[in-house]
Amino acid sequence: MTPELSRKLAILSDAAKYDASCASSGTERRDARKGGLGSTEGSGICHAYTPDGRCISLLKILMTNFCIFDCAYCVNRVSSNVERARFSVEEVVTLTLEFYRRNYIEGLFLSSGIIRSPDQTMADMVRIAKTLREEHGFKGYIHLKTIPDASPELIDEAGLYADRLSINIELPQDDSIRTFAPEKRPETIRTAMARVRSGREASRETSHTGKRPARFAPAGQSTQMIVGADGANDATILNTSSRLYAGYGLKRVYYSAFSPIPDSSAMLPLVKPPLIREHRLYQADWLMRFYGFEAEEIASATPDGMLDLGVDPKLGWALAHREDFPVDVNRATKEQLLRVPGFGTKTVDRILSARRHRTLQWDDLVRIGASMTKAKPFISLPGWSPGGLIDAQNLRARFAPPPQQLSLF
Template identity: 75%
Template structure:
């Protein structure tokens, strides 16, 4: 085999990284560059792509350090038994790529994952060296997200958190049984232990020492994880239940959902077809309801599977017509949050506006409410709800929306 160029490696390893959805830069802090030596900035960065106030697209360099792997996870295209084309970056090559891409204004940060080479500790040590070199040698102040290796030593995870803005550890699958069947080398207990250690380190870093000094920063943008959807038989209720547990116990910043995609030479344990992408989208919408709208798992996925034709908030509202219409000028915040077409910001604006007088229909337009969805579920001066029959509402909202919405 001929020696691969850096461009060849980049093509292979950036493509291999596309299967990892758990990359986001929201929550990163701008590192101090007052000394004039810092390079880069985490401000305005997003999940691979974001937009600055001037409309400029900002991106993360999202790559694997290598797609060689000693593990044989059935769902992974880079498993040891796979016949995919392989490549591996050196520490120096990743540093060089990151800095060159930044200086060309292509990126504002790095998302780095990797297959397991030699051992978890060897792999994690190289990833830490990359982050440390960027920070301490290149004075890079941009965003860094490292995908940590659960079986790596606690000392390496501790060091990773000193240089990375965010750490992520993938739970991979919704149930321990599925992980045991499809990824026998991985341990659900080990993954949770690593998540717990990151949570504790983050909490410690926010404490003040007995001398009044703040402690060294540790992964200030938090930790995230990813679950593959549709590779096993878990329903949406099980998936969201796992997410709720992770948010509660490990204070995760985000759980990402990635629809399973069939891979070459796949195990017979895996499905032959991928789940509809709409299922992945509905899970994100339901996740949003759990985190910001006060819903419980059984409320949005009590039947096991989410409705693919309706967003979960609208589906809940149609199934609970007794809770509507909501009086915009009297209802508590909790009730307003359950109105389809109302986001958190819209509800906060309504609450604030009610202090100054009655909120009218025309005011909701200026507040950003999606009235096409909200109208059947609200009452206020200038509008009285009608047509709350379930069949009529479903016919109105079930057709594919013009654009996907978190609300």
């Protein structure tokens, strides 16, 4: 544990902080009872939280922040004057294992600047994962950020050691990628995602001899999109996400509000990161994945293609579709209940099973855990009808925070 290692760790974790996708969930079950170190069981674990509200689950570092690419939004681009460092394979392995033994982390999230060539960089990253797995019997979680221009064989090899692979789409539109990340190509990014999807599907098929193929990225793939760096509106962002979910079976699309970076590029404004917008996009993403909403439906509630920052997107949709309400809680279908503001997926499941025992009343819904302040204009049940509330002109104002004067900062 030399001062030099500490200096590198400071530089290479600082350089990795802008990537939000560091969850450790949804992989196969493994443990160290038969040797080695580490385990993965069901849900991921967040071992700490920093004051930015983000979870620390994995040791999230760059292998190096030297980079030959010149992506305008990135602190590590070739034209930045940021201090540079590079870890050796042994240093990354040691940090991962020593942090893991003290229960600081679930595993490693390794990303990197591009040095020399995409293939050489990817090969070095794969070597780190392979060393952890094969020399140290590491059973914890590994997430490798995949370099889209690396050869397909290296992506295949990465899938053997990593739980999750991710390839960043970076920006919601092809044109913005070409403008702000001129060395990246949207078509190779998507081709690499297709390769990961195909690799996962092949690893799940048993051959006619009954032999099971080698595992391949059991926790699937994810991506990250930067919000607020280009001019894309929320409708465009959500459409891009839904195409990525449908096309490549992504587990998650992470949205990252573009945030001021040291040593910035003249191409991008250093404004305060749009954190509420990022939050609304995550909520909308949830609606697409768990509530049966399509991207166009969510966006259709917004004339300018931007989500309402004052109310959550489900409430926004309900306010724009008042003709579909009130919903009779004791008779409505699951699909209808899922569209009621204030009802989460668990609440809806509980309503459906409790309904078999009794006719649900107001107090029952409170016990079930529904958010009644939000739900009440949109539901009816014995003893409660929203009456004119649903059509009230000021319904949105009851939920939205009072308008604030725009901050000058």
